[in-house]
Amino acid sequence: MEYTISKLAKLANVSARTLRYYDEINLLKPARINSSGYRIYGQKEVDRLQQILFFKELDVDLDTILSIMNNPNFDKQVALENHYKQLIQKRTRLNQLIETIEKTIKHEKGEIQMSNQEKFEAFKEQLINENEEKYGDEIREKYGKDVVEQSNAKFRGMSKEDYEAMEQLGIEILELLPKAFATGDPASDLAQELAEKHKQWLTFSWPSYSKEAHAGLADMYVADERFKAYYDKAIEGGTEFLRDAIHIFTNK
Amino acid sequence: MEYTISKLAKLANVSARTLRYYDEINLLKPARINSSGYRIYGQKEVDRLQQILFFKELDVDLDTILSIMNNPNFDKQVALENHYKQLIQKRTRLNQLIETIEKTIKHEKGEIQMSNQEKFEAFKEQLINENEEKYGDEIREKYGKDVVEQSNAKFRGMSKEDYEAMEQLGIEILELLPKAFATGDPASDLAQELAEKHKQWLTFSWPSYSKEAHAGLADMYVADERFKAYYDKAIEGGTEFLRDAIHIFTNK
DNA sequence: TTAAAGGATGACGTAACGAGAAGGTCAACA
DNA sequence: TGTTGACCTTCTCGTTACGTCATCCTTTAA
Numbered sequence: 295m296e297y298t299i300s301k302l303a304k305l306a307n308v309s310a311r312t313l314r315y316y317d318e319i320n321l322l323k324p325a326r327i328n329s330s331g332y333r334i335y336g337q338k339e340v341d342r343l344q345q346i347l348f349f350k351e352l353d354v355d356l357d358t359i360l361s362i363m364n365n366p367n368f369d370k371q372v373a374l375e376n377h378y379k380q381l382i383q384k385r386t387r388l389n390q391l392i393e394t395i396e397k398t399i400k401h402e403k404g405e406i407q408m409s410n411q412e413k414f415e416a417f418k419e420q421l422i423n424e425n426e427e428k429y430g431d432e433i434r435e436k437y438g439k440d441v442v443e444q445s446n447a448k449f450r451g452m453s454k455e456d457y458e459a460m461e462q463l464g465i466e467i468l469e470l471l472p473k474a475f476a477t478g479d480p481a482s483d484l485a486q487e488l489a490e491k492h493k494q495w496l497t498f499s500w501p502s503y504s505k506e507a508h509a510g511l512a513d514m515y516v517a518d519e520r521f522k523a524y525y526d527k528a529i530e531g532g533t534e535f536l537r538d539a540i541h542i543f544t545n546k
Numbered sequence: 547m548e549y550t551i552s553k554l555a556k557l558a559n560v561s562a563r564t565l566r567y568y569d570e571i572n573l574l575k576p577a578r579i580n581s582s583g584y585r586i587y588g589q590k591e592v593d594r595l596q597q598i599l600f601f602k603e604l605d606v607d608l609d610t611i612l613s614i615m616n617n618p619n620f621d622k623q624v625a626l627e628n629h630y631k632q633l634i635q636k637r638t639r640l641n642q643l644i645e646t647i648e649k650t651i652k653h654e655k656g657e658i659q660m661s662n663q664e665k666f667e668a669f670k671e672q673l674i675n676e677n678e679e680k681y682g683d684e685i686r687e688k689y690g691k692d693v694v695e696q697s698n699a700k701f702r703g704m705s706k707e708d709y710e711a712m713e714q715l716g717i718e719i720l721e722l723l724p725k726a727f728a729t730g731d732p733a734s735d736l737a738q739e740l741a742e743k744h745k746q747w748l749t750f751s752w753p754s755y756s757k758e759a760h761a762g763l764a765d766m767y768v769a770d771e772r773f774k775a776y777y778d779k780a781i782e783g784g785t786e787f788l789r790d791a792i793h794i795f796t797n798k
Numbered sequence: 799t800t801a802a803a804g805g806a807t808g809a810c811g812t813a814a815c816g817a818g819a820a821g822g823t824c825a826a827c828a
Numbered sequence: 829t830g831t832t833g834a835c836c837t838t839c840t841c842g843t844t845a846c847g848t849c850a851t852c853c854t855t856t857a858a
Contacts, residue, residue, distance in 0.1 A: 300804070314806090315846060330854055332805055352647055356845070378647045381640065388637045395600070395630045552835070562836090567815060582823055584836055608814070 296325070297335045306343050313343075321360050322346060352377055365465075372524055463495045471536065472529040480538035488536065489543035505544035512540035548577075549587040558595050565595075573612050574598060605636070719743050723788065724781040732790035740788065741795035 303310045316322035317333065322343055324333035335343075342363065349359045354377060470491060474484040493508060516537050525533040555562045568574035569585065574595055576585035587595075594615070601611045722743060726736040777785040 298805080309846080311846060330805075375651060378644070378651060381644050381647060385637060385640045385644065388640060392630065392634065392637065399627065399630065561816075563815060582836075
């Protein structure tokens with residue numbers, strides 16, 4: 295079954311302009327262009343569009359969708375969970391705002407004046423909470439508030455280039471993991487290279503590196519099913535192997 | 547208390563650029579400009595900014611905020627209570643989004659853990675896709691966009707139990723078809739039982755039942771080689787027989 | 799044959815700023 | 829007194845995800 299642009303547009307309930315735009319940004323290319331220059335879409339494109347629209351419904355921006363769909367190493371689940379976290383944060387913010395409004399209404403009714411500080415307190419609290427939520431309670435509990443806060447600051451100040459380098463490193467780690475695992479030895483050169491790469495990856499977001507923290511994080515990976523799923527997807531048992539490699543690495 | 551632009555920006559947790567922009571669009575003018583051309587804000591502006599930010603949190607565009615705030619009939623109390631109501635609504639919407647994403651994550655995780663579930667979900671999606679491809683336009687034209695979308699949604703949200711019941715019904719239909727066909731009469735009791743079962747089967751995936759739609763679908767079965775092959779596999783000429791039985795059933 | 803429908807490619811507009819250039823002002827410190 | 833650095837100014841361009849023309853070409857139905 296083949297579709298012209300407006301046929302597909304009707305099918306998916308989007309505009310033809312939208313499809314041309316998706317073509318333009320390489321998000322969804324037509325299967326072929328016919329002799330008159332018309333865009334012709336096939337089944338594969340229909341499926342892909344459906345995926346795209348699914349993510350769009352979750353408020354994911356097109357650039358991110360593009361990464362998700364083009365990068366085979368990009369874990370859909372991780373992406374979904376990140377997005378989930380963002381939504382939770384949004385809701386937390388909303389809840390605080392609701393509280394603030396409740397307070398404000400009460401104050402106004404009671405004709406009690408709020409100080410400027412008080413008025414903006416809610417917004418500031420929002421920020422703090424966002425930071426706390428963003429980088430996980432686990433790490434905060436283990437390594438203290440300061441680390442998290444510095445980490446936040448570093449992460450926010452990260453350039454696009456840095457972020458992309460970090461992403462690339464993450465991909466390399468996933469690629470290296472099965473190879474290192476194949477050696478069967480967490481002390482092998484490949485496994486230690488893996489641990490080294492993981493350290494580098496870590497330093498992108500951590501304010502300072504410490505062996506204990508690195509080893510602790512490795513333990514957390516095994517204990518946390520989300521991380522475990524991520525690394526085990528590359529190779530079954532990969533998370534434990536990575537942990538062992540890191541433990542050897544940090545005890546050197 | 548007087549504020550320079552960055553003082554106010556910090557207080558309200560917005561950027562200086564934002565305040566300059568608000569000045570530019572006449573949403574928030576500074577109290578005065580000092581001899582060096584600096585913007586100086588006072589208490590009135592702080593209050594106004596707070597109001598603006600409240601509305602902004604409600605996703606109200608700045609143009610609308612401008613109208614609201616310039617309206618002399620603007621009652622702060624009423625406005626606040628309206629904000630409040632809207633915030634509650636927004637939170638409800640967010641909660642729905644979060645629920646959806648939770649379901650999706652669970653579903654995706656289930657794909658990894660249980661291949662049964664995976665097959666089921668994947669098959670459902672595939673069915674929807676095929677259905678969309680083959681009949682999307684047609685059914686939309688005939689019965690309207692909503693029916694198709696509700697149908698897809700219903701199918702997606704179907705429980706495993708429902709799906710299995712539906713599958714069972716499908717098997718029964720295939721078993722009943724040759725027996726009914728043997729009567730040679732689409733109006734026979736067996737044939738009408740067949741049509742009734744088919745209706746039940748249909749209601750699993752269709753949002754609402756209508757005789758016309760049922761009859762239309764029967765016609766489509768005969769016209770489409772995929773369905774025809776499916777029913778003819780049970781008995782040669784079974785598709786036409788089923789169609790005739792359904793027509794009689796729907797004209798009762 | 800002709801008109802309508804549908805396709806294509808620009809190009810501009812949108813909202814709410816972010817980012818950066820180029821330059822002026824102010825307080826502090828050597 | 830000169831200089832540094834923080835802070836201010838205006839101006840301009842870039843961003844997202846398209847909507848909306850304008851202009852021209854192709855296909856289809858009457």
